[in-house]
Amino acid sequence: MTAISTDGKPAADRQAEKKWRRRSLAALAILLPLTLAETSYDSVREWLHGEDLVARDVDFGRSAPFGGSDWRLADLRGGKAGRLPDRAFAVIATFSVTIGDPDLQRLWLGCKLMLTDATGRRWLPDFISGVSLPDGVMNCTSAIFSGAKKGDVITIGDTFIVPEDAIKTIRPAVGLGSERPWYLRFQRPPK
Amino acid sequence: MRTRAIGNLLILVATVALSYGMQVSKPHYADLTAPIPVGGAMHDMVRARSFGVRLDKVVFARALKTSQFGRTKLLTTSGLWAVVTTSLTATSASATVADGTWQGPAGLRYRQTERLGYRQDMPPHAVDPGLERRGLFVFEVPADQIGGATLLVAARQFAPLDAQARISLDASLGDDGQPAEVLPQYDLDAPPGKT
Numbered sequence: 106m107t108a109i110s111t112d113g114k115p116a117a118d119r120q121a122e123k124k125w126r127r128r129s130l131a132a133l134a135i136l137l138p139l140t141l142a143e144t145s146y147d148s149v150r151e152w153l154h155g156e157d158l159v160a161r162d163v164d165f166g167r168s169a170p171f172g173g174s175d176w177r178l179a180d181l182r183g184g185k186a187g188r189l190p191d192r193a194f195a196v197i198a199t200f201s202v203t204i205g206d207p208d209l210q211r212l213w214l215g216c217k218l219m220l221t222d223a224t225g226r227r228w229l230p231d232f233i234s235g236v237s238l239p240d241g242v243m244n245c246t247s248a249i250f251s252g253a254k255k256g257d258v259i260t261i262g263d264t265f266i267v268p269e270d271a272i273k274t275i276r277p278a279v280g281l282g283s284e285r286p287w288y289l290r291f292q293r294p295p296k
Numbered sequence: 297m298r299t300r301a302i303g304n305l306l307i308l309v310a311t312v313a314l315s316y317g318m319q320v321s322k323p324h325y326a327d328l329t330a331p332i333p334v335g336g337a338m339h340d341m342v343r344a345r346s347f348g349v350r351l352d353k354v355v356f357a358r359a360l361k362t363s364q365f366g367r368t369k370l371l372t373t374s375g376l377w378a379v380v381t382t383s384l385t386a387t388s389a390s391a392t393v394a395d396g397t398w399q400g401p402a403g404l405r406y407r408q409t410e411r412l413g414y415r416q417d418m419p420p421h422a423v424d425p426g427l428e429r430r431g432l433f434v435f436e437v438p439a440d441q442i443g444g445a446t447l448l449v450a451a452r453q454f455a456p457l458d459a460q461a462r463i464s465l466d467a468s469l470g471d472d473g474q475p476a477e478v479l480p481q482y483d484l485d486a487p488p489g490k491t
Contacts (some may be wrong), residue, residue, distance in 0.1 A: 114473075227388065270426060271426055
């Protein structure tokens, strides 16, 4: 019974066909995940370039190259000022930035100043009525269009509203479109 | 030979039936990417993905008083104004809460009014982690859409697969099915708790 071929093919041919069928099945196991990876590559890359995911820590007083310029935390101060909710503080963080590559409109696109705390929460800048930035300090967006040249030192800062329970561990951070998923996180000034 | 042909035919019929079943039971794309509901009751903090919302109060009124560019405006309606006061907070990062929808008992949906223009206490609400802020959502709804209504709150109007808080409203109704208390006029600029 086993020696009789139903479709008239020689046994050797059938063996070869069987072998190729097995190989095709094995190839599927490799090709399907590869296809999945290829089609999702663009979305994954887009997502990574839009999120501040990996922190690069910078000691206080040190500067770090980021988005073509050197960033240093100039000051971090908090207090009760202006109109604030209960148990909240106003915080002003300022950075001193030495411009390296002056193409800020490309390198600093999506510039974001943030505060992070020990539990990983993040605060973005808020408008606080009655609190304004010190003279000569601009926010990130104005800095992009300030026309700063190579070698200029500019001061960038913003105001934040932070709850009382976070104020002891907050650390300022900076994210730029050209550097994401990496972002800079600065050590607090010593007391 | 014959059993094989019958077997093949059976497989074919089964495949067609299965394919047809899969086709008719396939969810619509809009349902596959719909917001993910997070249910809750009034006065409870409902935790969505990026924000938390607590429905504190609903006030019904026949007219809204507001000042715009220094001029007082009185907005009337053929239905009722529903002014919903909420407390909002962010979960882990500063966020905005921009979308509020009033869903009537039969599922009719009313988007928040755009007749008021820009106001600080109206959406989009900027919220921060660890801080609660008061936020209003204002709707213009027919009187018969109030009993058994649900408030839907989401970060954005089109937010596929993002959380949407759904809070059931328990407004006290009179015998006629209309809200028990309807103010003739509600002043949006009066300090909270004074109207």
